[in-house]
Amino acid sequence: MNNYLEFNFKISPLQPWNEILMAELIEIGFDSFTEEHDGILAYIPKDLFNENDLKQIHLIQNPEISISYTYQEMPNINWNEEWEKNFDPINVENQVSIRAEFHENQNLPHEIIIQPKMSFGTGHHATTYLMIQQMLDMDFENKTVLDMGCGTSVLAIFAKQKGAGKTVAIDIDEWSVENSKENAVRNNVELEISQGTADNLGNENFDIILANINRNILISDIPTYVSVLNDGGQLLLSGLCFFDVDDILEVCTEQKLTLKRKLQREEWVSLLLEK
Structure with a gap:
């Protein structure tokens, strides 16, 4: 099973930019998300991640929105459990x-x-x-x-x-x-x-x-x-x-x-x- 990277994005202001960020992340290979009170958790297969793609996202470059992130490797996620x-x-x-x-x-x-x-x-x-x-x-x-x-x-x-x-x-x-x-x-x-x-x-x-x-x-x-x-x-x-x-x-x-x-x-x- 392919290991995933879990990204913890902090977003301010949260709305409506959390939804829009998720839509942009989908375009570069992210496929699952969990909404948090101050941002989102986003998941992408490790072998699909390209940091240059992430840095080019329009929203991350927008000076009117504060977006920061950290990430860690998350092997063998139970996607059905996450989805439910x-x-x-x-x-x-x-x-x-x-x-x-x-x-x-x-x-x-x-x-x-x-x-x-x-x-x-x-x-x-x-x-x-x-x-x-x-x-x-x-x-x-x-x-x-x-x-x-x-x-x-x-x-x-x-x-x-x-x-x-x-x-x-x-x-x-x-x-x-x-x-x-x-x-x-x-x-x-x-x-x-x-x-x-x-x-x-x-x-x-x-x-x-x-x-x-x-x-x-x-x-x-x-x-x-x-x-x-x-x-x-x-x-x-x-x-x-x-x-x-x-x-x-x-x-x-x-x-x-x-x-x-x-x-x-x-x-x-x-x-x-x-x-």
Whole structure:
């Protein structure tokens, strides 16, 4: 088993910068987090850590924010135990429950049960909430759907619960692919799940594309999404901070996408666009 490094980041002011720091750390290989009263604990496989990448993070260079850190090697972390300690169920508009098997049933109209392979505490509860909130008002009946950067495939699973037809889920991470397959079985839905990136999309077209990723990947991949999106199709994006919106919309405008709805929760934003 690969040893991990545990980083103890002290952040002042804490909000909203702890969530934003977690999003930036994900981009350089950190994969699990625990929120503390004065910062975060962040974990990365030892062989993936590059100190130059860490020093180049935008937030760490920001003189208006105080961020300091120490780190130590942490062999053989029990990720399931860490995850169970830090994951609370998500309740979206009293319509959708996202929970683990060890949580009580909240008796909502929709329920999604997940058991991630790695810690869920990545600061993206708000973006998951926003994506599901947008999806509540979207028509998925018999639509072809792509969940890009699927993670646990919670979005693909919800699309199927809302009547989607063929639904494809893709993630670059092997853990996510394996976990998505398990979660699909757990929720009694059929998904086409594979490992890859937007480069693997080929010529297949979709009515709806879901992408809860991050700013840099979205800016790079939106043209590819548009190329496989049917006319009149919808592109739903999140993983974005409020200060990312202008850059994202600039790319979307270049691709002749129309903004239909913007939702914000805390510092996070979701954008629904139409081709």
